[in-house]
Amino acid sequence: MTAPLPPPPTIDQVCEKALRLPCSPSLLPRLALVLQSNDSSAAEIERLISLDPSLAAATLRLANSSVFGRGGIDTLDGAILRLGAKEIFRLAALVLVSRWETGSKGLLRWEPGDFSRHALCTAIAAEVLASSMEKIDPQTAYTAGLVCDLGKLALAHTCAEYYPAVRTCCAQAKTTWEQAERTVFGYHHADVSMKLLVAWKFPDTFVKTAEFMLRPMEAPAAVQPLLAHLHAAKYLATSMGPGVTEEGFLVNLHGNFLHEWGFTTEVMEDAMPTVLERATARLGDKLLHGPVTI
Numbered sequence: 001m002t003a004p005l006p007p008p009p010t011i012d013q014v015c016e017k018a019l020r021l022p023c024s025p026s027l028l029p030r031l032a033l034v035l036q037s038n039d040s041s042a043a044e045i046e047r048l049i050s051l052d053p054s055l056a057a058a059t060l061r062l063a064n065s066s067v068f069g070r071g072g073i074d075t076l077d078g079a080i081l082r083l084g085a086k087e088i089f090r091l092a093a094l095v096l097v098s099r100w101e102t103g104s105k106g107l108l109r110w111e112p113g114d115f116s117r118h119a120l121c122t123a124i125a126a127e128v129l130a131s132s133m134e135k136i137d138p139q140t141a142y143t144a145g146l147v148c149d150l151g152k153l154a155l156a157h158t159c160a161e162y163y164p165a166v167r168t169c170c171a172q173a174k175t176t177w178e179q180a181e182r183t184v185f186g187y188h189h190a191d192v193s194m195k196l197l198v199a200w201k202f203p204d205t206f207v208k209t210a211e212f213m214l215r216p217m218e219a220p221a222a223v224q225p226l227l228a229h230l231h232a233a234k235y236l237a238t239s240m241g242p243g244v245t246e247e248g249f250l251v252n253l254h255g256n257f258l259h260e261w262g263f264t265t266e267v268m269e270d271a272m273p274t275v276l277e278r279a280t281a282r283l284g285d286k287l288l289h290g291p292v293t294i
Contacts, residue, residue, distance in 0.1 A: 008162050011187045015195045018154035025096040025147060026200040027052060032143065035085040045088065046076050058095050059088065067281075089139060094120055094282070097146045098292045101153060110245050115153060116292040117243030119146050120282060125233035125275045132271065133262060135225050144209055144226055145233050147202070151192030151210070152247075159185065167246070177247035178214050190214050216257050228261035236268060236275055242287050 009017075018024075031048050034040045049056050056076055063079035064071045073079050080088060098116035123145030130141035156163075162184055169180035181188040194210035209226050212219035216227040231254055238248050279287060286292050 005161060005165075008185050009158055011185075011191055011195065014154050014158045014192055015199065017158050018192075018196060019199055021100065021157070024100060024200060025093075025150070027055070028093055028096055028143065028147070029200065029202050031092050032089065032139070035089050036139075042077050042080050045080050045085070049076060049080070049088070049092070052096070054099060055092055055095050058091060059083065062087070062091055086139070090142065090282075093123070093143055093146050094292075097150070100150070101292075110156075111289065113286060113290055113292040114243040114245055115149075117283065117287065118237055118245070118248070119149065119243070120292070121237035121240055121242055121275065121279050122146070122148075122230070122233045124278045124282070125236040125271065126229050128271050128274050128278070129229050129232055129236075129263070129267075132267070133229070135261075136229060140205070141226065141229050141233070144206055144230055147197065147206065148193060148210060148213060148230055149189065150196055151189035151194075154192045154196060155181070155185070155189050176251055178251070188214065214252070216254055225261070228258060228263065232258055232261075232263040232268065236272060240272070240276060240279070242279065242283075 027048065031045075034044050034048055049059055059076060059079045060073065062068065063073045063082045068082055073082055083091070094116070097119055098113075101113070101115045123142045126141035126145035127138045130136050130138040165184045166177070166180045169175065169183050170177060173180070173183070175183075178188040178190065190210055190213040193213070194207055197207045197210055205223060205226060208220060208223040209230065212223060212227060213230070216224065216231060219227055234251075235253065235258070238244050283292065
């Protein structure tokens with residue numbers, strides 16, 4: 001007879017374990033500030049990128065890819081000049097988030113790379129929608145799309161053995177994944193995301209977005225535009241399919257909230273081809289299967 005599981009870890013224990021992982025996205029806020037400043041030099045950007053050898057190597061690889069000119073760049077400062085700030089930030093965000101996925105052990109019935117695939121599609125969708133709606137900064141939307149669900153990875157890394165209970169709760173109670181998490185753990189992945197973003201010193205807007213992710217209509221007015229874009233982006237990314245896992249379809253849609261912010265069926269349908277095109281260009285043959293490596 002199988003012994004019963006002990007009580008699940010507390011949210012503080014989950015976050016403490018996650019924060020000990022060596023490959024966190026904590027460099028992102030610092031890089032974003034440098035890239036957004038008109039006073040920043042290429043040397044400052046190079047110094048930050050050099051703090052992370054994997055990011056530095058990925059920057060050189062991308063600068064020498066066929067997309068940006070086929071070789072000829074052998075220094076980091078040359079790669080930075082060739083790529084430009086916007087492309088560097090996109091690259092850095094994906095490198096840091098996709099590498100953190102290695103700590104999840106794939107125990108949420110995920111194929112390796114699924115979290116990063118779905119996060120990237122969400123980020124691109126948020127960026128595309130932000131550009132068309134002109135209500136929030138596209139780079140902010142992109143970043144939020146990548147990091148808003150990192151609590152899922154922290155839970156998978158720490159609490160994998162409790163997920164059969166979450167699945168059973170979903171099936172028996174006919175509830176959403178988040179509600180089942182709260183029943184089993186006493187908290188859900190958005191709570192974990194919020195605490196991690198605080199620890200990594202992300203801007204307060206990102207923290208508030210995580211705090212109100214599952215109840216967007218209760219959010220402060222200043223946060224609602226970003227929340228609306230994220231919910232619309234998550235819907236688009238889920239509709240596309242890459243990286244969507246078992247919990248992706250067990251969520252509340254908040255359709256009234258989306259319509260209040262102008263995310264009509266027409267807006268979403270118009271955005272879909274651009275999102276798919278950009279995601280395919282970024283991931284290539286990794287769009288549907290396989291670990292996401294940059």
